[in-house]
């Protein structure tokens with residue numbers, strides 16, 4: 761009898777979403793600011809028990825990383841009110857045939873020199889691209905960060921020093937975004953076709 765109960769538990773664990781979920785955080789950073797935000801997003805995701813987190817620069821992300829992730833959070837610096845060429849090329853390289861990224865959770869974070877000099881546009885660009893891949897896009901946990909997380913790095917009073925000391929107000933939003941995505945991914949079971 762006990763054998764059948766254990767078998768049943770294993771069946772549910774492996775098929776009904778109890779297997780450990782993975783959050784992939786993929787970012788590009790030239791001067792370190794977006795990397796600092798990515799680390800805050802990572803801390804937030806790691807604060808949720810039972811979720812594994814992979815943090816990588818986009819140069820190191822493989823198709824296998826993308827396909828095996830249950831959630832993908834993309835971070836970009838704002839360049840001329842757009843994602844950087846590296847993030848654009850990264851998203852353009854995502855596998856598309858047979859929709860392998862469909863129903864994965866997607867989220868975005870950015871860093872920008874100026875206040876309202878492109879952050880929301882770039883967050884939305886990333887989320888819009890994710891929608892093309894059939895992903896389920898989410899923002900932060902409340903109205904103060906509806907499109908994900910962003911940090912201002914070049915305009916007073918938020919200019920960062922050479923140590924990339926981003927204001928805690930922004931890193932906290934990165935943390936909350938990572939935490940939200942991890943909580944959501946953990947609560948998702950098998951997805952409807």
Ligand SMILES: Cc1cc2nc3c(=O)[nH]c(=O)nc-3n(C[C@H](O)[C@H](O)[C@H](O)COP(=O)(O)O)c2cc1C
Pocket residue numbers: 788789790791792793794795837838839840841842871872873874875876877878879913914
């Ligand atoms: C070519 C270039 C274009 C940029 N364009 C913008 C922009 O349109 N709006 C803005 O707020 N910041 C802009 N910035 C500033 C960066 O977004 C900002 O410094 C960012 O934090 C850099 O991220 P990183 O340190 O991760 O490379 C630009 C920077 C560069 C180098």
